[in-house]
Amino acid sequence: MQRLPIALALALASLAPLAQARDTIVDIPLADVLAMPEAQSELDGSVKFYLAGAATPHVAKRLGSDVSNPKTNGFNKSDEFGCKWAALSALKAFQAKAKSKGANAVVDLVSYYKRNETRSDTTIQCHAGAFVIGLALKGEYAVVK
Numbered sequence: 357m358q359r360l361p362i363a364l365a366l367a368l369a370s371l372a373p374l375a376q377a378r379d380t381i382v383d384i385p386l387a388d389v390l391a392m393p394e395a396q397s398e399l400d401g402s403v404k405f406y407l408a409g410a411a412t413p414h415v416a417k418r419l420g421s422d423v424s425n426p427k428t429n430g431f432n433k434s435d436e437f438g439c440k441w442a443a444l445s446a447l448k449a450f451q452a453k454a455k456s457k458g459a460n461a462v463v464d465l466v467s468y469y470k471r472n473e474t475r476s477d478t479t480i481q482c483h484a485g486a487f488v489i490g491l492a493l494k495g496e497y498a499v500v501k
Contacts, residue, residue, distance in 0.1 A: 378486045382439045383479040386465075389443045398444070403454040404500070405447060408464045409477035412500065419457045419497040423468055424449045427490035438489035439482035446493045459497035468494035 386407055389395060406412040426445035430438050450462045467474040467481035469492045474481045482491040 378484070380435055380484040382435050382482045382484055383476070384436065384439045384443055384482055385479050386443075387478070389440050389447065389480070392440055392444060394441075395444050395447070398448055399451055402460065403451045404461045405450070405465060405495075406461060406463045407477050407480075408466045408475045412463050413461075414501045415461075415463060415498045416501055417499040418463075419459050419499070421494060421496040422450070422453060423492060423494045425468075425490065425492040427488050430484060430487055430489045433489065435482075435484035435489065438484060439480075439491065442482060442489055442491050443480050443493075446491065450493070450495060450497075454497050457497050459499055461498045461500040462495040463498045463500070465493055465495040468492040 386405065390399070390405070424446035426442045426449070428438050428442050428445070433441070454460070454462055465480075467476070469481060469483055469490075471492075473494070480491060480493065482489065
């Protein structure tokens with residue numbers, strides 16, 4: 357009688373590495389995220405976003421840095437769409453905190469997945485797994501002219 361639960365547990369345990377094995381890196385242009393219809397309705401334009409290395413207006417004041425690490429389920433989503441969705445969630449979080457700090461921009465944005473910094477002046481790095489899609493962004497709140 358005990359053999360069936362043990363056999364089932366062993367079978368399920370052997371599948372666990374397969375579920376976590378996929379980690380596809382997807383580079384998403386920030387411009388594509390900002391062009392999403394959802395971004396047009398949820399980001400009000402009062403806070404601008406600038407990737408590290410991209411042309412940035414003069415920074416008059418820096419107000420601290422932060423990290424946003426959103427995840428989304430990958431079920432029935434393409435890696436690209438899931439990554440854009442996660443990136444939009446990060447930008448919404450940055451926008452809300454920037455407003456509360458009196459900032460009108462988030463500058464020097466870098467990908468910061470698992471605390472590994474990846475810089476690009478055009479793209480955000482995202483990781484798509486078997487079930488979860490996620491990214492991390494680190495940036496600095498600022499007042500720009």
